[in-house]
Amino acid sequence: MDLQEYVDQFDSMTCIMSVEKNADGSYGKMRIEVGNKAYVATYEKNNDIPIDMPFGKKFVPGQEYTTYIPKDLNFEHFIFNSAVNKKPMHAYIHPDRFDVWFNIFSLPLDFDDPNKCYCTYTQELSSEASAEQMANLSAKTTSDVLKTCIKLRSTKDFLKTMDEVISDIRNICGSNFCCIMLTNFKENTCSLLSESTAPDIGHHSLLDYLNDSFIDLVKTWVDTIGGSNCLIIKDENDMDTIKVRNPRWYKSMQEADIRSIVLFPLQYNNETIGFIWATNFDTKNTDHIKETLELTTFFIASEIVNYQLLQKLEMLSSTDLLTGVKNRNAMNNRVLKVVSGRERKPDTYGIVFADLNGLKTVNDGDGHNAGDTLLKNAAKALMDCFADCEIYRAGGDEFVVISTNTSKETIEAQIEALRKKAEAPEPVSFAIGFYYDDKQGDIRVAMREADARMYEDKKRFYEKYPENRKR
Structure with a gap:
């Protein structure tokens, strides 16, 4: 068979690939034996596609495919299945190293050569994804x-649904472990x-390994994938490639x-937002696993x-951006859920109103930047003392703490700890009102009572420090 004469019968970009057969069932070198005019033109005339041309602007038949593009295990699996395993192959892919979509086909060739197997490789390129091809x-x-x-x-x-999805994917892969990791x-x-x-x-949990060293390792995966859309390691030969590429x-x-x-990177707007992988999978179903994950990861990335x-x-909408605690909107929604019955009333709850003393004086005397610093320090003091409670900035210099299913003695101890942090008027001082309910009463009544007690405490503060009354 004249390979050049055969491939020239194709209108689409087509070449003939050869695969060296090894006695142990593995494969050796893969070569682009010949290409038709349309295929050769992608090398000689298209400067937008990132390929190497070591022979100037000329395509030379019979060279290893790695002469022109980086080694790609996915491409090798695709060609091996067609040439050696005699399977018709099709895939629709978007390798990262190219800014186009590839619709690729391969058909095995019955060619009399004891050392090599052959197949056609045809590609169609498009700048936009085709929903019809993806489906x-x-x-x-x-x-x-x-x-x-x-x-x-x-x-x-x-989050619960993602647990179900990742379990389904592990079962599809027949693997012993599968996970989704997000990256920034x-x-x-x-x-x-x-x-x-x-x-x-x-x-076995990925949480046991998440540290600075692990994220450094994860960064190397991008180069190891080598511009392809995924990485599949299914045997010792593939592992040997990784041994060289990423020891x-x-x-x-x-x-x-x-x-x-x-291993599939999760991509969105040309940015890697994470990875999904399955280990020790059923290699007999590699083609189905790859086909499934190529599209599934597309939807998963979008949902993430x-x-x-x-x-x-x-x-x-619920966080005070200056202090980091929850804002008044979040507090109102929280109270509304309890009052409306959408959320079960806690058995007990304590309400703490904490009004920051001195904010106006600091703003007037030292500027609003200093006032912002005072508010941040106040929020930090509250978070330190009420670590397990809901903390809200109700507005201006006023904070509210809601503590549910906690004993009165515990909350009183937390209040005392807050007072000890600010016994003197400087640098942070609060007027505090506390109300405790153990009868599942109306939370709005409790908040009004705590607010009233806070103003009584503020009055005592001014009596103790009359020079700060303007605060």
């Missing part, structure tokens, strides 16, 4: 992805969103007895970003 999946994959989407869109408890490379942080562990491997990660996986792993946005909006 062109097997029935099983479609069912698994749809199940995840329904769970994510119908949930009222995002700008702030050098990572956090666990959800994880699922097979019952037979005992206690530190290879060592940690060996120590954790990880023999296979599928929506959740994070809602969390930020909720924080902005």
Whole structure:
């Protein structure tokens, strides 16, 4: 068979790939044997695609594919399955190193060569994602992805649903561990969103490893993935590639007895927001796992970003940005839930009104920056003394503490600790009113009583320090 004559019959960008067969079932070098005019033109005429041209602007047939693009395990698995395993292959992908979507096809060729196997490789490029192509999946994959989407869109408890989703994904992968980790490379942080562990491997949690050293390791994954859309390590040959490319990660996986792993970055607006991975998965189902996660991660990343946005909006609507405690809006909503019956009344609750003394004098004499500092110090003092309570800045210089299901003696001890922090008028002093209810009474009555007692305490403060009366 004349390979060049054969490939020239294709209108789309097409080449013929060869794969060297090893006696142990592994493979050797992969070469681009020939390409048609459309395929060769992507190398010789398109300067926008990040490929190497070591022979000037000429495409030279018969070279290893790594002559032109970085080594890509996903690409190698794709070609190996077609050429050696004789499977027709199709994928729709967006590798990070390219700013285009690839619709790729491969068909095995029956070519008489005892040392090599051959296949066609055809690619169609588009700048925008095609919903039709993304949905062109097997029935099983479609069912698994749809199940995840329904769970994510119908949930009222995002975190609980993510636990269910990650458990489903672990079962699909047939793995012993699966998790989603969120990352913020700008702030050098990572956090666990959800994880699922097979019952037979005992206690195993990513939380045991989350530290500065681990986030440094995670940063190396981006380069290890090498611009592809995922990383799949399914055998010793793949592990040997990681051993060369990222020896530190290879060592940690060996120590954790990880023999296979599928790792997908979670991308949103060209930014990595986290990773999802499954370890020691069922390698016989690699193609289905990859196809499922390629689309599932698309939806998961979108839902995570929506959740994070809602969390930020909720924080902005309920948090006093200056002091970091909750604001008056949050306090009103909290009281409304109790009064309306939407939230069960606590068995006991204590209400503490704490009015900051001296704020106006500091603002007038030293400026509002100094006043802001005083408010921050006041909030910190309250958080130190009432660590397990709800703290609100009700407005201006007034703070409210709500403590539920706590003994009266405990709250009184906390109040005493607050007074000891500010026995003198400087630097932070509070007028304090306290009311305790152990009969499930009206919380609004309790708040009015605590407020009245706070003003009585403020009166005593001025009697003790008459020079501060203007405060």
